[in-house]
Amino acid sequence: MSFRPKDHYRPHPLLAARPDGLVQLTSVEPNIVVHPLQLQEYIRYDNDVRRHSLTVNTYVPAGYAEFAAAYNASKGDNPCEFTTWNETTSSYNVDNFAIPPSLLTFPYCDPRYNDFRVFGLIKTNGDIDNARWDMTKDALLRPHREA
DSSP states (O other): OOOOGGGTOOOOTTEEEOTTSOEEETTSSSOEEEOHHHHHHHHHHHHHHHTTOOOTTOOOOTTHHHHHHHHHHTOTTOSBOOOEEETTTTEEEOOSBOOOGGGGGSTTTOTTHHHHHHTTSBOTTSOBOHHHHHHHHHHHHHHHHHO
């Protein structure tokens, strides 16, 4: 059995990218709309909680509790969830798989996902090919450097 979150993650049925680039969770009224970087902060915070790497300088990202509760309540049969604070036990609920950081590259969240795969920027296992990305970035920036 794999313990890699992305091996268990199934797309959230109500999470989608909007045409303006923001990410929308339509499970509650009003819909929750966040910037992809905010979603990235939520995922980073969730991973910090799971790794027990919280410090006195760690902050809970704005809107995390509301987003995590709405996401978890409407995730369907997906075994991946955000951690939430349990007031009764004064501890985090972490008895589930983490949301993988690569969530932001999944096709429903970023419409460029398939393009990235076609150009080889994302490997077949879903990881970013950093060497290929660096080559592509250099090729795109070269004309501007030589101008």
